[in-house]
Amino acid sequence: xxxxxxxxxxxxxxxxxxxxxxxxxxxxxxxxxxxxxxxxxxxxxxxxxxxxxxxxxxxxxxxxxxxxxxxxxxxxxxxxxxxxxxxxxxxxxxxxxxxxxxxxxxxxxxxxxxxxxxxxxxxxxxxxxxxxxxxxxxxxxxxxxxxxxxxxxxxxxxxxxxxxxxxxxxxxxxxxxxxxxxxxxxxxxxxxxxxxxxxxxxxxxxxxxxxxxxxxxxxxxxxxxxxxxxxxxxxxxxxxxxxxxxxxxxxxxxxxxxxxxxxxxxxxxxxxxxxxxxxxxxxxxxxxxxxxxxxxxxxxxxxxxxxxxxxxxxxxxxxxxxxxxxxxxxxxxxxxxxxxxxxxxxxxxxxxxxxxxx
Ligand code: SAH
Numbered sequence: 001x002x003x004x005x006x007x008x009x010x011x012x013x014x015x016x017x018x019x020x021x022x023x024x025x026x027x028x029x030x031x032x033x034x035x036x037x038x039x040x041x042x043x044x045x046x047x048x049x050x051x052x053x054x055x056x057x058x059x060x061x062x063x064x065x066x067x068x069x070x071x072x073x074x075x076x077x078x079x080x081x082x083x084x085x086x087x088x089x090x091x092x093x094x095x096x097x098x099x100x101x102x103x104x105x106x107x108x109x110x111x112x113x114x115x116x117x118x119x120x121x122x123x124x125x126x127x128x129x130x131x132x133x134x135x136x137x138x139x140x141x142x143x144x145x146x147x148x149x150x151x152x153x154x155x156x157x158x159x160x161x162x163x164x165x166x167x168x169x170x171x172x173x174x175x176x177x178x179x180x181x182x183x184x185x186x187x188x189x190x191x192x193x194x195x196x197x198x199x200x201x202x203x204x205x206x207x208x209x210x211x212x213x214x215x216x217x218x219x220x221x222x223x224x225x226x227x228x229x230x231x232x233x234x235x236x237x238x239x240x241x242x243x244x245x246x247x248x249x250x251x252x253x254x255x256x257x258x259x260x261x262x263x264x265x266x267x268x269x270x271x272x273x274x275x276x277x278x279x280x281x282x283x284x285x286x287x288x289x290x291x292x293x294x295x296x297x298x299x300x301x302x303x304x305x306x307x308x309x310x311x312x313x314x315x316x317x318x319x320x321x322x323x324x325x326x327x328x329x330x331x332x333x334x335x336x337x338x339x340x341x342x343x344x345x346x347x348x349x350x351x352x353x354x355x356x357x358x
Pocket of ligand 1: 052153159160
């Protein structure tokens with residue numbers, strides 16, 4: 001049993017069950033025992049691999065999309081180049097390398113990294129210094145200094161805590177984490193229904209609400225609508241809102257039980273891109289997409305970049321494999337499961353690859 005599992009079980013025994021949202025927040029972000037707070041979870045030796053860790057091509061495409069949009073917005077002489085949840089810092093380092101050729105971009109940019117994990121902050125400093133860059137670390141979006149903002153968030157929203165509700169004959173009840181007869185963590189339901197949810201659905205249906213994600217999106221879109229710039233949000237999830245339990249835990253590249261050893265497994269939920277888009281539009285920003293990651297990267301020219309890299313590569317097959325992992329549909333690729341949306345200031349030029357506002 002993980003250390004956090006013991007702590008949570010004792011707290012639940014003393015004070016009653018936790019909501020799924022509180023459980024997820026503690027499992028990932030507990031200051032001492034939270035999953036992201038104590039380790040580097042990426043890569044072959046870790047628990048999962050993200051797009052920038054698969055290939056430099058991912059960050060190069062994102063970097064050129066951001067820089068192209070910055071130029072078409074008039075190349076403002078000061079702007080914030082921001083990443084939310086930068087992991088090992090690989091994506092920002094690739095963005096920085098790829099945009100070296102864009103006149104004025106580096107001089108105008110101030111890199112800001114929104115990151116809560118001390119372990120990953122240290123790793124990000126190291127990764128960025130290898131490409132001659134430095135960034136300011138902040139823990140929250142509202143600490144990002146003012147100015148127009150070009151931002152990317154890859155696999156960030158899936159780590160923000162969600163609420164879950166289950167339909168029963170007496171209405172929608174919040175899903176809770178309590179203890180079973182043996183003292184182990186187990187799911188249950190709040191005794192009282194939660195009246196604000198009025199949808200009808202068959203009993204047993206699960207509804208997820210990405211409360212933290214939606215409020216993050218609201219602040220982000222308000223900021224872009226007011227100060228200008230562009231936010232690219234990439235993650236796995238669905239283009240249409242729907243029902244279902246998408247909470248999942250991963251350890252060593254395999255799915256494990258969600259309540260298994262909190263703090264030692266990654267815990268994520270699929271992102272509801274339709275809900276994020278609605279929030280962005282509601283606060284007066286333009287929203288582009290959702291589009292699949294595969295279609296987006298192809299529209300930005302990733303196949304041409306792969307061909308260039310292959311000419312110089314000692315192992316050209318590895319470039320093809322990376323391209324397929326990033327863009328292919330089906331179970332082996334990220335191309336369909338991962339989606340992208342962009343948020344821009346109303347009336348600004350559309351970002352490359354994403355077409356007109358939806
Ligand atoms: N974008 C990276 C890593 C994704 S993992 C990549 O593509 O490889 C999620 C990242 O978000 C980690 O860096 C984690 O520490 C960070 N994170 C999770 N919750 C956060 C929060 N509430 N605020 C800021 N960063 C958070």
